[in-house]
Each structure stands twice: as structure tokens, then as C-alpha cells.
Amino acid sequence: MSDVTRNIEEQLSAFLDGELAEEELSLLVRRLERDDSLRGTLARYATVGSVLRRDPVSDAALRFRHGVMAAIENEEETVAEPVEAVGSGRTRVVFAAAAAVIAVLGGVLLTGVDGQRPGAGAQPVAAAGDRIIDEAGMVRVAETSETGTIDRVGPAARTAIASEDGAPRTQRRMRLGRERLTSYMISHGEYSRGFPAALADSRVFIQQASFEE
Amino acid sequence: MSDRASDQLLVDRVRAGDKQAFDLLVLKYQHRIVKLIMRYVKDPAEAMDVSQEAFLKAYRAIPRFRGDSAFYTWMYRIAINTAKNHLVAARRRPLEYASEIAEPEQFDWHMNLQDADSPEREAMGDELRKIVEETIAGLPDDLRSAIVLREVDGLTYDEIAQVMECPVGTVRSRIFRAREAIDRNVRPVLDGKG
Numbered sequence: 001m002s003d004v005t006r007n008i009e010e011q012l013s014a015f016l017d018g019e020l021a022e023e024e025l026s027l028l029v030r031r032l033e034r035d036d037s038l039r040g041t042l043a044r045y046a047t048v049g050s051v052l053r054r055d056p057v058s059d060a061a062l063r064f065r066h067g068v069m070a071a072i073e074n075e076e077e078t079v080a081e082p083v084e085a086v087g088s089g090r091t092r093v094v095f096a097a098a099a100a101v102i103a104v105l106g107g108v109l110l111t112g113v114d115g116q117r118p119g120a121g122a123q124p125v126a127a128a129g130d131r132i133i134d135e136a137g138m139v140r141v142a143e144t145s146e147t148g149t150i151d152r153v154g155p156a157a158r159t160a161i162a163s164e165d166g167a168p169r170t171q172r173r174m175r176l177g178r179e180r181l182t183s184y185m186i187s188h189g190e191y192s193r194g195f196p197a198a199l200a201d202s203r204v205f206i207q208q209a210s211f212e213e
Numbered sequence: 214m215s216d217r218a219s220d221q222l223l224v225d226r227v228r229a230g231d232k233q234a235f236d237l238l239v240l241k242y243q244h245r246i247v248k249l250i251m252r253y254v255k256d257p258a259e260a261m262d263v264s265q266e267a268f269l270k271a272y273r274a275i276p277r278f279r280g281d282s283a284f285y286t287w288m289y290r291i292a293i294n295t296a297k298n299h300l301v302a303a304r305r306r307p308l309e310y311a312s313e314i315a316e317p318e319q320f321d322w323h324m325n326l327q328d329a330d331s332p333e334r335e336a337m338g339d340e341l342r343k344i345v346e347e348t349i350a351g352l353p354d355d356l357r358s359a360i361v362l363r364e365v366d367g368l369t370y371d372e373i374a375q376v377m378e379c380p381v382g383t384v385r386s387r388i389f390r391a392r393e394a395i396d397r398n399v400r401p402v403l404d405g406k407g
Contacts, residue, residue: 013389018219018220046244052364060261068239
């Protein structure tokens with residue numbers, strides 16, 4: 001056995017007794033972490049001490065620390081999986097929140113609130129400052145909160161209302177709603193004068209089909 | 214460096230994410246912890262399971278270990294609590310123990326029953342004990358005295374140096390040479406087992 005090896009093994013012996021000098025400790029710990037045979041030597045020294053003290057010694061006792069480390073590894077692998085699931089769950093929440101914000105903004109920009117019907121229980125469909133489409137099909141800014149029932153609200157606004165709760169398909173519905181609104185305006189508003197009626201009707205029909213996908 | 218400082222260095226490394234450092238702590242204290250738990254849990258295999266659980270609890274709790282006490286003292290408390298909890302849980306199962314004992318401390322008389330081990334375990338323990346005792350008997354007096362004072366009586370190097378009237382460095386060297394001689398003989402038996 002070389003002098004270096006003997007010197008290291010003497011350090012192991014002192015380490016086991018808690019008597020190793022500080023300057024030797026860090027280096028030895030690093031060696032132990034890298035060198036299985038050194039750990040084996042340390043384990044044998046510890047076993048010899050147990051035998052001398054008449055502690056119970058068995059095969060299971062000799063493999064004990066491997067069992068502990070394996071249990072730690074298993075536990076950490078198990079904990080790692082839920083973290084990934086939480087991450088994807090959080091991601092879903094973030095996207096849903098973003099979609100809800102887009103839906104609300106889209107509703108604010110494109111809502112076609114079709115007139116107002118005051119009365120008890122009427123729900124406001126546009127707040128003051130919202131851009132709405134009046135009965136003439138013109139986009140204007142609501143000066144006060146405007147109310148209307150669902151059946152009087154144009155399809156785009158209905159879509160916007162439905163999506164204010166942040167439903168996951170809001171973004172697609174908003175796009176489709178926007179397209180339907182455009183078709184509505186083309187076929188029913190003053191912009192329709194410049195288009196052939198058949199084409200406008202076809203467009204509405206096509207958009208209707210798209211919306212129902 | 215004291216035992217406590219040495220252990221604290223390992224604890225700090227575990228906290229920094231170094232699992233191998235915890236392996237060294239287990240290696241250092243497993244025999245003492247298993248022996249302690251066997252004062253409460255009669256069955257050796259069950260005691261191993263409880264000991265493993267105690268070390269796992271310690272690993273999970275290490276981020277909260279403040280170092281106010283020595284690591285072994287802290288580990289000792291975890292081990293006792295784990296053993297006691299195990300006993301409480303065991304009382305819900307059909308009685309497996311020879312008698313109902315109210316306090317864990319009353320289990321001391323069970324220690325004698327630990328010798329009633331499985332034949333295989335007894336054989337291995339006997340074989341090792343025989344090799345160790347024969348090797349020690351053949352050592353020079355100074356090496357034999359140093360290793361016995363350390364392992365059996367638990368004296369520190371300073372205390373052994375006072376008893377043997379020699380420098381601490383000499384104590385360290387004598388203890389190592391004794392272990393080296395014993396290891397040469399037990400290695401063929403233990404290799405591949407631990």
C-alpha cells in the first residue's frame with residue numbers, strides 16, 4: 001500500500017472518530033464522495049467498531065446506508081413529478097387568464113351592444129367608455145353604462161359577453177365573432193351597398209358554419 | 214476539529230445539495246442509531262426499517278437544523294421519536310410483543326432478546342466477532358489499548374493521550390494501525406456487503 005493511500009486511510013480513521021483536523025476534512029470529504037473504495041474502507045472501520053462494542057451486525061446492517069440513499073433518491077424522483085404537473089397547471093392558468101384579458105379587451109373594442117332596455121334586472125352589457133355598435137351599425141363610445149338583454153345584443157356582443165368569464169375558447173370565439181360582426185355589418189349596414197347581396201349572404205352563411213365548428 | 218464541527222461541515226454540504234455528504238453521516242452513525250432503536254423495537258428487521266425512516270426524516274428536516282445542538286444529539290431525538298411513533302402505531306395491530314409495556318424505557322430487558330437473532334445473522338456476527346477478537350489479541354499492547362479505549366470506552370483522542378501519556382498524534386496513529394490490522398482480516402468477509 002502506498003504512503004498516500006495509508007495517509008488517506010489514517011485520515012478516514014480520524015474522521016470516523018471526529019478527530020480530523022479542519023484543513024484535512026474538506027479534502028477528505030471530497031475524496032470520499034468520489035471514491036467508492038474509500039467509503040467501503042470507512043464502512044468497514046465503522047463495522048469493526050460495532051463488533052467491538054457488541055452492537056448487532058448483520059448483512060442488512062451492512063447494506064443499511066445504501067437503502068437509506070436509495071429511499072432518498074426515490075423520494076426525490078417522486079416529488080419531482082408533481083412539480084412538473086403543477087408547472088403545467090400554472091401555465092394553463094396563465095394562458096386562461098391571458099385569454100380572459102384578451103376577451104375582455106376584445107369585448108371592449110368590438111362589442112356591438114344593440115341599444116338599451118332599461119328595467120329591473122337588466123344586466124349592463126357595456127360600461128361607460130366602451131366602444132359599442134349602435135342600431136345603425138356605427139361604432140361609438142358608450143357615454144354611460146348601457147344595458148340590453150341578450151336577445152337584443154348582436155352576435156359579436158353576445159360572444160363578448162359569453163367570453164367575459166374567461167372561458168378557454170374565448171379567443172377563437174372572439175375571432176369568429178369579429179368575422180361574423182364584419183359580415184353582419186356588410187350585409188345589414190351601410191357598407192353592404194357596395195357588395196352584391198348574394199356574396200354578403202354567402203359570407204354570412206360561411207361565417208355561421210365556421211362559428212358552429 | 215471536533216466531531217461536532219466535522220458533522221456540521223457535512224450538514225452544510227447536505228444543505229447545499231450534496232447527498233453524498235448525507236451518506237457519510239449515515240455511515241458514521243447508523244450503527245449507533247440502529248442500536249438505539251433496537252432498545253425499542255425488538256425485531257431486528259423492523260428496527261432497520263424504523264432506523265431508515267429516522268434517517269429519512271432527518272434528511273428531510275436538515276434544512277431546518279439550526280446547529281444549536283450537535284448533529285448526533287438531534288439525530289438521536291429524531292430516532293427516539295420515530296421509534297416511539299412506531300410503537301404507538303404497532304399497538305393498533307395485533308400484539309406482537311411478549312408483553313404490554315407502558316413506557317419505551319421498560320423495553321431495556323428486551324436487549325437480551327436481541328441475541329435471539331436469525332441463524333444467518335448470528336453466524337455472520339459470530340464470524341466477525343471471532344476475527345476481530347483474534348486480531349486484537351495479536352496486536353501490540355499500545356495498539357490494543359488505544360483501539361479499545363476509543364471504540365469500547367468512547368474516549369476522545371485527548372483523553373486517550375492523557376491515559377496513555379503520549380501525544381495526540383501518536384494516539385491517532387496507534388488507533389489507525391489497529392484498525393488497519395483488523396481490516397486486513399475482516400475485509401474478505403465484509404467486501405461486497407457494505
